[in-house]
Amino acid sequence: MIDLGLSKLALIGVVALIVVGPERLPKVARMAGTLFGRAQRYLNEVKSEVSREIELEELRKMQKDMQDTASNFEQSFAKDVSEVQSDLKSAWSDPTHDGVSADPLREPPxxxxxxxxxxxxxxxxxxxxxxxxxxxxxxxxxxxxxxxxxxxxxxxxxxxxxxxxxxxxx
Incomplete structure (x- = not known):
């Protein structure tokens, strides 16, 4: 930014006093102050809007990553469940799976x-x-x-x- 020291401000004040005149200098100084304040508020609003947009983009990216992860997990879970179901169906349909009798009541210990x-x-x-x-x-x-x-x-x-x-x- 512009580095304004005390000597530079004093020089600007003297030039403004000579150019504008002593009777209109307070009005011009007030107007310059309000314009400077408006400019600062506008710049702050622009900065906050840009930061909100950046945060929103980051949140969208994070949401997309989470949705991808959730869909991958859902697919892997569904695959595992279907494998277990097929194993159970094959074990249920085979009466002597792994050499174990399907009905333990037929042969008492x-x-x-x-x-x-x-x-x-x-x-x-x-x-x-x-x-x-x-x-x-x-x-x-x-x-x-x-x-x-x-x-x-x-x-x-x-x-x-x-x-x-x-x-x-x-």
């Missing part, structure tokens, strides 16, 4: 299989509900079943040491 499943279920349930992992218990020799002191005494008491009538502590 034998008792050994039931016992193995029950044992695995109990083992897995204990592993899920236990606070200490089973591998740690096996490694360090932790007891998996804890009994109270009174139950331990009753369990390991010799047969001859059992008393006939309990004696009161008091």
């Amino acid at each position: 034998n008792p050994e299989q039931i016992a193995v499943k029950a044992k695995d279920f109990r083992r897995k349930k204990l592993a899920r509900t236990s606070a200490i992992p089973s591998w740690y218990k096996r490694h360090n020799g932790y007891r998996t079943h804890v009994i109270s002191g009174a139950a331990r005494v009753a369990k390991y008491r010799p047969a001859g040491a059992a008393r006939k009538s309990p004696v009161s502590f008091y």
